[in-house]
Amino acid sequence: MFIKSIVGMLIAANIASAATSKVDDSDKGWTWYRIGSYADDDAYKLIAHGTHNRNSYGQYTFNGTGVAVYGWQGPNGGQLEFIVDGVSRKTVSVASSIERYNFKMFEIANLSKSSHTLRIVSKNTKWVMIDYLVIEDGSTTTPTPTPSPTVSPSPPPTVTPTPTVSPSPTATPQDPTRYTDDRELVVRTIANFSKADDVVKFLDMAKRNNFNIVSVSIKQDEDENVPSGTVFYPSKIAPVAAVYKNFDVIGTIITEAAKRGIRVKAWIPQFHDQVAARKNADWAMKALVNGKIVPFQGSNPDSPEYFVNPINPEVQDYEISIIKEFLSLYKVDSVAIDWLRFDNWNMDMSDRTRSDFQAIYGYDPATINFAQSSTKRTQWNEFRMQKVADYAGRVKAAVQSVQNVPLGSYTLPPEFIECAQSAKRLAQHLDFFSPMAYYDDWGYQLNWVYDSVIADLVSEVGITKKIIPAYNYYWSVSEFQQIYKTLNTRYPQIRGGSFFKYGKWAESDMTTADQGSKK
Structure with a gap:
């Protein structure tokens, strides 16, 4: 029995095995494009790279004869394409x-047995995560066999005690002040750019302060500087702001941003649109005020507001025509719509909307007491929520017909239920949300x-839907740290940050906001 065991050990010792090495996603050899790192207690070395971005990728060049890729699998996971040496080898869900x-x-x-390049590409906007590689380097490890001992029946060999093996030190997790995916x-275009030099200076500041996306208004959102609905590109549909009639501000932004590796998001407000409201009186939002149906102009008579009816098909066609016209002229990385809502319970009260509602529910919405919660008020709001969501579906189809880019929206907090904006219904059509x-x-x-x-939005759309919260730029570092620490614990997939300033950005503003884009 003893002789057989020695022979078995000698045979096993001479079996060659392939040598492998493990490469973490934190290794400096990686190149990452639109995929961010984040802390994950279940990941190798407690760090992983993940994204919701379509066509984002990680790339690693190695010397060896094989490689295996390890990561996450789970509900609502996306698809990854694996490309080796420029050849697509497999796409995996x-x-x-x-x-x-x-x-x-x-x-x-x-x-x-040479140098090879692996590229891993995200194929849609669902969640994917890359953790580590195992590389086969092409060599083999063959332990040196122990010389065969002289076998004699007596005395038995002296057994040397097995030395105590000291435990390997625990890997220290990397905890840099890690930037988020989307900074x-x-x-607001009209408040920041009047000439090309303004664009260059702004983007240089953004780059210095580590921002990688600019969300640029394509169409005026507020009735300040120029009427809401005025556009900032050479449109044949809507009036162009005078300052941009001889200055292609959007083209300049896109060109200069590309030079600095900054992505451009087209921010396109929708139904807060004075231009459209004045274009056709039938398009203007109608409200029930003191028992009378009147054009909605807000609560301050000294500063009227202008909404158009989100349910009117002609209004929808007009707003979509602007989106399609813009996308036919400029290539952007994504589109974010805004003002995708009503402003209160008591609108829209136009004849057409009331007729459509009555055909479904059998009563005129003008008879509802909007000051009190009731079944009828709930039905009214659900009707409007669905109409807004259906419109988002039309926008999605329109965007996809021109450019295959993600579509999202800046959305209101859950307390604003009277505005009829349902994240759960919108999620069918939107790739990302910025609450x-x-x-x-x-x-x-x-x-x-x-x-x-965040908690309400996650419950409505799910954690795998991309969420980029919108923050005021001027909050303190401690406030941002508290937010990010909490989100990292509860919702580690939410790593983006969007920072808003109503007026003109200064570098000091970006420096402050930059602290908020770190964990």
């Missing part, structure tokens, strides 16, 4: 009813950001 880490997503062997500045989490604007405490705004 990581969707599964069960969540798993250390999931082998891809493996290739029998490559030539976005929201820019407006301006706690101080609305008189809330800081915890409202994550306990109400």
